[in-house]
Amino acid sequence: MGLIENLVQRFQGGFALTPEPILREMRDKGIKIRIRGLTKSYGGLHVLRDLDLDVHRGETLCILGESGSGKTVLIKSLTGIVAPDSGEIFIDEHDVMNANHRQLHALRMGLSMQFQQGALFESITALENVQWPMVMHREVKPAEAQRRAADDLRSVGLTDDMHWKLPSLLSGGMQKRVALCRAIVQRKPLIIFDEPNAGLDPIKCAAIDNLLLRIKKEFKATLIINTSELFTAYNLSDRIGILHRGRIVEIGSPDQIKSSTHPYVQEFTRKSKEFLPQIAKFQEELSHWTGQKVDDGRRDDGHLGKKTGGF
Numbered sequence: 001m002g003l004i005e006n007l008v009q010r011f012q013g014g015f016a017l018t019p020e021p022i023l024r025e026m027r028d029k030g031i032k033i034r035i036r037g038l039t040k041s042y043g044g045l046h047v048l049r050d051l052d053l054d055v056h057r058g059e060t061l062c063i064l065g066e067s068g069s070g071k072t073v074l075i076k077s078l079t080g081i082v083a084p085d086s087g088e089i090f091i092d093e094h095d096v097m098n099a100n101h102r103q104l105h106a107l108r109m110g111l112s113m114q115f116q117q118g119a120l121f122e123s124i125t126a127l128e129n130v131q132w133p134m135v136m137h138r139e140v141k142p143a144e145a146q147r148r149a150a151d152d153l154r155s156v157g158l159t160d161d162m163h164w165k166l167p168s169l170l171s172g173g174m175q176k177r178v179a180l181c182r183a184i185v186q187r188k189p190l191i192i193f194d195e196p197n198a199g200l201d202p203i204k205c206a207a208i209d210n211l212l213l214r215i216k217k218e219f220k221a222t223l224i225i226n227t228s229e230l231f232t233a234y235n236l237s238d239r240i241g242i243l244h245r246g247r248i249v250e251i252g253s254p255d256q257i258k259s260s261t262h263p264y265v266q267e268f269t270r271k272s273k274e275f276l277p278q279i280a281k282f283q284e285e286l287s288h289w290t291g292q293k294v295d296d297g298r299r300d301d302g303h304l305g306k307k308t309g310g311f
Protein backbone atom coordinates (compact mmCIF):
# COMPACT_ATOMS: atom_id res chain seq x y z
CA MET A 1 0.00 0.00 0.00
CA GLY A 2 1.36 3.38 -0.96
CA LEU A 3 1.79 6.30 1.42
CA ILE A 4 -1.15 8.23 -0.06
CA GLU A 5 -3.50 5.26 0.11
CA ASN A 6 -2.37 4.59 3.67
CA LEU A 7 -3.12 8.18 4.70
CA VAL A 8 -6.49 8.14 2.93
CA GLN A 9 -7.39 4.93 4.76
CA ARG A 10 -6.43 6.40 8.12
CA PHE A 11 -8.56 9.51 7.54
CA GLN A 12 -11.51 7.51 6.25
CA GLY A 13 -11.71 5.79 9.64
CA GLY A 14 -13.05 2.34 10.29
CA PHE A 15 -9.96 0.80 8.76
CA ALA A 16 -7.87 -1.39 10.98
CA LEU A 17 -4.19 -0.71 10.51
CA THR A 18 -1.18 -1.74 12.55
CA PRO A 19 -1.01 0.72 15.48
CA GLU A 20 1.73 3.29 14.93
CA PRO A 21 3.96 2.33 17.92
CA ILE A 22 3.91 -1.34 16.87
CA LEU A 23 4.53 -0.46 13.23
CA ARG A 24 7.49 1.72 14.24
CA GLU A 25 8.93 -1.06 16.39
CA MET A 26 8.47 -3.56 13.55
CA ARG A 27 10.26 -1.26 11.12
CA ASP A 28 13.08 -0.56 13.57
CA LYS A 29 13.64 -4.28 14.11
CA GLY A 30 13.18 -5.27 10.45
CA ILE A 31 10.08 -7.30 11.23
CA LYS A 32 7.60 -7.84 8.41
CA ILE A 33 5.11 -10.06 10.22
CA ARG A 34 4.27 -9.98 13.90
CA ILE A 35 2.01 -12.61 15.42
CA ARG A 36 0.99 -12.61 19.07
CA GLY A 37 -1.26 -14.96 21.03
CA LEU A 38 -2.71 -16.62 17.94
CA THR A 39 -5.31 -19.18 18.88
CA LYS A 40 -7.48 -21.38 16.68
CA SER A 41 -9.61 -24.38 17.62
CA TYR A 42 -11.91 -26.61 15.62
CA GLY A 43 -14.46 -27.91 18.12
CA GLY A 44 -12.39 -29.49 20.86
CA LEU A 45 -9.25 -29.61 18.72
CA HIS A 46 -6.83 -26.86 19.76
CA VAL A 47 -4.68 -26.34 16.70
CA LEU A 48 -2.93 -23.05 17.52
CA ARG A 49 -2.51 -22.11 21.17
CA ASP A 50 -1.31 -18.65 22.00
CA LEU A 51 1.29 -18.73 19.23
CA ASP A 52 3.89 -15.94 18.96
CA LEU A 53 6.10 -15.44 15.92
CA ASP A 54 8.06 -12.65 14.23
CA VAL A 55 9.09 -12.96 10.60
CA HIS A 56 11.97 -10.74 9.53
CA ARG A 57 11.88 -8.83 6.28
CA GLY A 58 13.82 -10.66 3.57
CA GLU A 59 14.39 -13.83 5.54
CA THR A 60 13.56 -17.38 4.54
CA LEU A 61 11.70 -18.95 7.41
CA CYS A 62 10.77 -22.61 7.35
CA ILE A 63 7.94 -23.72 9.59
CA LEU A 64 8.73 -27.29 10.45
CA GLY A 65 6.28 -29.58 12.14
CA GLU A 66 4.63 -32.95 12.01
CA SER A 67 1.63 -33.62 9.86
CA GLY A 68 -1.41 -32.15 11.60
CA SER A 69 0.61 -29.75 13.76
CA GLY A 70 -1.16 -26.72 12.28
CA LYS A 71 1.27 -25.41 9.66
CA THR A 72 -1.42 -24.87 7.04
CA VAL A 73 -3.84 -23.33 9.52
CA LEU A 74 -1.08 -20.91 10.55
CA ILE A 75 -0.29 -19.64 7.06
CA LYS A 76 -3.95 -19.51 6.06
CA SER A 77 -4.51 -17.34 9.13
CA LEU A 78 -1.78 -15.00 7.89
CA THR A 79 -3.60 -14.38 4.64
CA GLY A 80 -7.08 -14.11 6.14
CA ILE A 81 -8.30 -17.37 4.64
CA VAL A 82 -8.76 -18.92 8.09
CA ALA A 83 -10.27 -16.74 10.82
CA PRO A 84 -8.42 -17.38 14.11
CA ASP A 85 -10.34 -17.25 17.39
CA SER A 86 -8.07 -14.65 18.95
CA GLY A 87 -4.66 -13.04 18.77
CA GLU A 88 -2.89 -10.41 16.67
CA ILE A 89 -1.43 -10.62 13.18
CA PHE A 90 0.27 -7.59 11.69
CA ILE A 91 1.83 -7.75 8.24
CA ASP A 92 3.52 -4.41 7.65
CA GLU A 93 0.71 -1.88 8.04
CA HIS A 94 -2.06 -4.47 7.73
CA ASP A 95 -3.96 -5.55 10.81
CA VAL A 96 -5.05 -8.91 9.42
CA MET A 97 -7.33 -9.92 12.29
CA ASN A 98 -9.46 -6.80 11.92
CA ALA A 99 -9.20 -6.30 8.18
CA ASN A 100 -12.29 -5.90 6.07
CA HIS A 101 -12.56 -7.29 2.54
CA ARG A 102 -10.92 -4.28 0.92
CA GLN A 103 -8.00 -4.42 3.29
CA LEU A 104 -7.58 -8.15 2.82
CA HIS A 105 -7.50 -7.50 -0.90
CA ALA A 106 -4.77 -4.88 -0.41
CA LEU A 107 -2.84 -7.28 1.80
CA ARG A 108 -3.08 -10.09 -0.73
CA MET A 109 -1.81 -7.83 -3.51
CA GLY A 110 1.50 -7.80 -1.67
CA LEU A 111 1.94 -11.54 -1.37
CA SER A 112 1.45 -14.81 -3.16
CA MET A 113 0.90 -18.29 -1.91
CA GLN A 114 1.39 -21.81 -3.11
CA PHE A 115 -1.37 -23.96 -1.68
CA GLN A 116 -0.61 -27.43 -0.40
CA GLN A 117 -3.14 -29.03 -2.74
CA GLY A 118 -2.16 -26.84 -5.69
CA ALA A 119 -5.57 -25.20 -6.07
CA LEU A 120 -5.11 -25.05 -9.84
CA PHE A 121 -8.01 -24.17 -12.10
CA GLU A 122 -8.97 -27.40 -13.80
CA SER A 123 -10.52 -25.92 -16.91
CA ILE A 124 -7.52 -23.90 -18.08
CA THR A 125 -4.06 -25.03 -19.12
CA ALA A 126 -0.93 -25.13 -16.98
CA LEU A 127 0.37 -22.02 -18.77
CA GLU A 128 -2.90 -20.13 -18.27
CA ASN A 129 -2.87 -21.09 -14.60
CA VAL A 130 0.55 -19.51 -14.16
CA GLN A 131 -0.37 -16.44 -16.24
CA TRP A 132 -3.62 -15.98 -14.41
CA PRO A 133 -2.54 -13.72 -11.50
CA MET A 134 -0.72 -11.34 -13.84
CA VAL A 135 -3.61 -11.26 -16.30
CA MET A 136 -6.24 -10.83 -13.63
CA HIS A 137 -4.46 -7.84 -12.14
CA ARG A 138 -3.51 -6.52 -15.59
CA GLU A 139 0.07 -6.17 -14.45
CA VAL A 140 1.62 -6.77 -17.83
CA LYS A 141 0.45 -7.23 -21.40
CA PRO A 142 -0.91 -10.72 -22.15
CA ALA A 143 2.05 -11.63 -24.38
CA GLU A 144 4.51 -10.67 -21.63
CA ALA A 145 2.49 -12.60 -19.04
CA GLN A 146 2.63 -15.64 -21.28
CA ARG A 147 6.37 -15.28 -21.81
CA ARG A 148 7.06 -14.99 -18.06
CA ALA A 149 4.80 -17.92 -17.25
CA ALA A 150 6.47 -20.06 -19.90
CA ASP A 151 9.92 -19.10 -18.63
CA ASP A 152 9.08 -20.14 -15.10
CA LEU A 153 7.47 -23.39 -16.19
CA ARG A 154 10.62 -24.25 -18.12
CA SER A 155 12.71 -23.36 -15.09
CA VAL A 156 11.00 -26.11 -13.11
CA GLY A 157 11.55 -28.61 -15.91
CA LEU A 158 8.13 -28.43 -17.55
CA THR A 159 8.80 -28.39 -21.26
CA ASP A 160 6.66 -26.48 -23.74
CA ASP A 161 4.48 -29.46 -24.65
CA MET A 162 3.33 -29.58 -20.99
CA HIS A 163 2.32 -25.93 -20.94
CA TRP A 164 -0.82 -26.51 -22.97
CA LYS A 165 -2.14 -29.42 -20.93
CA LEU A 166 -4.99 -29.19 -18.46
CA PRO A 167 -3.82 -29.88 -14.89
CA SER A 168 -5.73 -33.17 -14.81
CA LEU A 169 -3.46 -34.47 -17.59
CA LEU A 170 -0.31 -33.74 -15.57
CA SER A 171 1.17 -35.91 -12.83
CA GLY A 172 0.82 -34.86 -9.19
CA GLY A 173 4.44 -33.70 -9.12
CA MET A 174 3.98 -31.66 -12.29
CA GLN A 175 0.85 -30.04 -10.87
CA LYS A 176 2.85 -29.17 -7.78
CA ARG A 177 5.45 -27.43 -9.92
CA VAL A 178 2.77 -25.52 -11.86
CA ALA A 179 1.34 -24.33 -8.54
CA LEU A 180 4.83 -23.29 -7.45
CA CYS A 181 5.30 -21.28 -10.66
CA ARG A 182 1.98 -19.53 -10.13
CA ALA A 183 3.19 -18.52 -6.67
CA ILE A 184 6.51 -17.10 -7.84
CA VAL A 185 5.64 -15.61 -11.23
CA GLN A 186 4.73 -12.15 -9.92
CA ARG A 187 7.89 -11.87 -7.79
CA LYS A 188 5.91 -10.62 -4.80
CA PRO A 189 7.78 -9.34 -1.74
CA LEU A 190 6.18 -12.04 0.43
CA ILE A 191 5.78 -15.58 -0.87
CA ILE A 192 4.30 -18.38 1.19
CA PHE A 193 4.82 -22.00 0.21
CA ASP A 194 2.84 -24.82 1.74
CA GLU A 195 4.77 -28.06 1.37
CA PRO A 196 6.41 -27.18 -1.95
CA ASN A 197 8.10 -30.54 -2.33
CA ALA A 198 5.98 -32.97 -0.33
CA GLY A 199 5.11 -36.14 -2.19
CA LEU A 200 7.77 -35.64 -4.85
CA ASP A 201 10.47 -38.20 -5.52
CA PRO A 202 13.83 -37.30 -3.93
CA ILE A 203 15.32 -35.97 -7.18
CA LYS A 204 12.40 -33.62 -7.84
CA CYS A 205 12.31 -32.77 -4.15
CA ALA A 206 15.95 -31.70 -4.24
CA ALA A 207 15.36 -29.83 -7.50
CA ILE A 208 12.53 -27.83 -5.94
CA ASP A 209 14.85 -27.06 -3.01
CA ASN A 210 17.41 -25.76 -5.49
CA LEU A 211 14.78 -23.63 -7.20
CA LEU A 212 13.69 -22.18 -3.85
CA LEU A 213 17.33 -21.41 -3.06
CA ARG A 214 17.58 -19.52 -6.32
CA ILE A 215 14.36 -17.63 -5.57
CA LYS A 216 15.78 -16.75 -2.18
CA LYS A 217 19.00 -15.39 -3.69
CA GLU A 218 17.50 -13.61 -6.69
CA PHE A 219 14.21 -12.14 -5.42
CA LYS A 220 15.24 -10.84 -1.99
CA ALA A 221 11.66 -11.60 -0.95
CA THR A 222 10.45 -12.76 2.43
CA LEU A 223 9.76 -16.47 2.09
CA ILE A 224 7.75 -18.61 4.46
CA ILE A 225 7.97 -22.29 3.71
CA ASN A 226 5.87 -24.92 5.44
CA THR A 227 7.58 -28.25 5.37
CA SER A 228 7.83 -31.56 7.15
CA GLU A 229 11.21 -32.20 5.50
CA LEU A 230 14.14 -31.55 7.80
CA PHE A 231 16.64 -31.52 4.96
CA THR A 232 14.64 -28.88 3.08
CA ALA A 233 14.52 -26.76 6.21
CA TYR A 234 18.26 -27.09 6.87
CA ASN A 235 19.03 -26.42 3.24
CA LEU A 236 16.93 -23.31 2.69
CA SER A 237 16.31 -21.52 5.94
CA ASP A 238 17.76 -18.46 7.52
CA ARG A 239 15.68 -19.55 10.47
CA ILE A 240 13.54 -22.55 11.29
CA GLY A 241 10.51 -22.41 13.54
CA ILE A 242 9.39 -25.68 15.10
CA LEU A 243 5.63 -25.92 15.49
CA HIS A 244 4.47 -28.28 18.20
CA ARG A 245 1.26 -28.43 20.23
CA GLY A 246 0.05 -25.18 18.73
CA ARG A 247 3.13 -23.10 19.47
CA ILE A 248 6.49 -22.27 17.99
CA VAL A 249 8.50 -24.14 20.60
CA GLU A 250 11.91 -23.31 19.14
CA ILE A 251 13.14 -20.87 16.51
CA GLY A 252 16.63 -20.18 15.24
CA SER A 253 19.21 -20.79 12.55
CA PRO A 254 19.66 -24.36 11.28
CA ASP A 255 22.71 -24.69 13.55
CA GLN A 256 20.75 -23.48 16.56
CA ILE A 257 17.99 -26.00 15.79
CA LYS A 258 20.56 -28.79 15.42
CA SER A 259 21.95 -28.02 18.87
CA SER A 260 18.59 -27.33 20.53
CA THR A 261 18.10 -28.78 23.98
CA HIS A 262 14.31 -28.78 23.66
CA PRO A 263 13.25 -32.45 24.05
CA TYR A 264 10.67 -32.37 21.24
CA VAL A 265 13.07 -30.64 18.82
CA GLN A 266 15.75 -33.21 19.64
CA GLU A 267 13.33 -36.07 19.03
CA PHE A 268 11.99 -34.57 15.80
CA THR A 269 15.42 -33.87 14.35
CA ARG A 270 16.81 -37.26 15.46
CA LYS A 271 13.99 -39.16 13.78
CA SER A 272 14.14 -37.07 10.62
CA LYS A 273 17.93 -37.36 10.51
CA GLU A 274 17.70 -41.10 9.91
CA PHE A 275 16.65 -40.24 6.35
CA LEU A 276 19.23 -37.52 5.77
CA PRO A 277 22.00 -39.72 4.26
CA GLN A 278 19.63 -41.00 1.57
CA ILE A 279 18.43 -37.52 0.71
CA ALA A 280 21.97 -36.14 0.69
CA LYS A 281 22.94 -38.89 -1.75
CA PHE A 282 20.20 -37.80 -4.15
CA GLN A 283 21.24 -34.17 -3.75
CA GLU A 284 24.78 -35.13 -4.66
CA GLU A 285 23.60 -37.04 -7.74
CA LEU A 286 21.45 -34.11 -8.77
CA SER A 287 24.32 -31.68 -8.55
CA HIS A 288 26.18 -33.71 -11.23
CA TRP A 289 23.16 -33.95 -13.46
CA THR A 290 22.68 -31.13 -15.93
CA GLY A 291 19.40 -32.51 -17.30
CA GLN A 292 17.79 -31.23 -20.43
CA LYS A 293 19.13 -27.89 -21.58
CA VAL A 294 16.37 -25.40 -22.13
CA ASP A 295 16.54 -22.64 -24.69
CA ASP A 296 14.77 -19.97 -22.72
CA GLY A 297 15.67 -16.81 -24.61
CA ARG A 298 18.08 -15.42 -22.00
CA ARG A 299 17.10 -12.09 -20.56
CA ASP A 300 18.68 -9.63 -18.22
CA ASP A 301 15.83 -8.77 -15.91
CA GLY A 302 16.55 -11.30 -13.22
CA HIS A 303 13.83 -13.66 -14.38
CA LEU A 304 14.56 -17.22 -13.35
CA GLY A 305 14.58 -18.63 -16.85
CA LYS A 306 17.98 -17.16 -17.64
CA LYS A 307 19.98 -19.62 -15.56
CA THR A 308 17.89 -22.64 -16.21
CA GLY A 309 18.87 -26.11 -17.16
CA GLY A 310 15.83 -28.34 -16.84
CA PHE A 311 15.60 -31.17 -14.37
Ligand SMILES: Nc1ncnc2c1ncn2[C@@H]1O[C@H](COP(=O)(O)OP(=O)(O)OP(=O)(O)O)[C@@H](O)[C@H]1O
Pocket residue numbers: 042045047065066067068069070071072073074116195228
Ligand atom coordinates in the same frame (compact mmCIF):
# COMPACT_ATOMS: atom_id res chain seq x y z
N1 LIG B 1 -11.54 -26.61 8.47
C1 LIG B 1 -11.16 -27.48 9.40
N2 LIG B 1 -12.09 -28.10 10.18
C2 LIG B 1 -11.74 -28.96 11.15
N3 LIG B 1 -10.45 -29.29 11.43
C3 LIG B 1 -9.49 -28.72 10.69
C4 LIG B 1 -9.80 -27.80 9.65
N4 LIG B 1 -8.64 -27.38 9.09
C5 LIG B 1 -7.65 -28.03 9.75
N5 LIG B 1 -8.17 -28.83 10.71
C6 LIG B 1 -7.40 -29.67 11.64
O1 LIG B 1 -6.37 -28.87 12.18
C7 LIG B 1 -5.21 -29.67 12.39
C8 LIG B 1 -4.03 -28.98 11.73
O2 LIG B 1 -4.22 -29.03 10.33
P1 LIG B 1 -3.16 -28.47 9.31
O3 LIG B 1 -3.70 -28.73 7.96
O4 LIG B 1 -2.85 -27.07 9.64
O5 LIG B 1 -1.90 -29.40 9.61
P2 LIG B 1 -0.49 -29.40 8.88
O6 LIG B 1 0.56 -29.19 9.91
O7 LIG B 1 -0.54 -28.46 7.73
O8 LIG B 1 -0.41 -30.90 8.36
P3 LIG B 1 0.24 -31.50 7.01
O9 LIG B 1 1.74 -31.53 7.24
O10 LIG B 1 -0.32 -32.87 6.92
O11 LIG B 1 -0.16 -30.62 5.88
C9 LIG B 1 -5.51 -31.03 11.83
O12 LIG B 1 -5.86 -31.90 12.88
C10 LIG B 1 -6.70 -30.80 10.93
O13 LIG B 1 -7.52 -31.93 10.85
Ligand SMILES: [Mg+2]
Pocket residue numbers: 071072073116194195
Ligand atom coordinates in the same frame (compact mmCIF):
# COMPACT_ATOMS: atom_id res chain seq x y z
MG1 LIG C 1 -0.45 -28.65 5.74
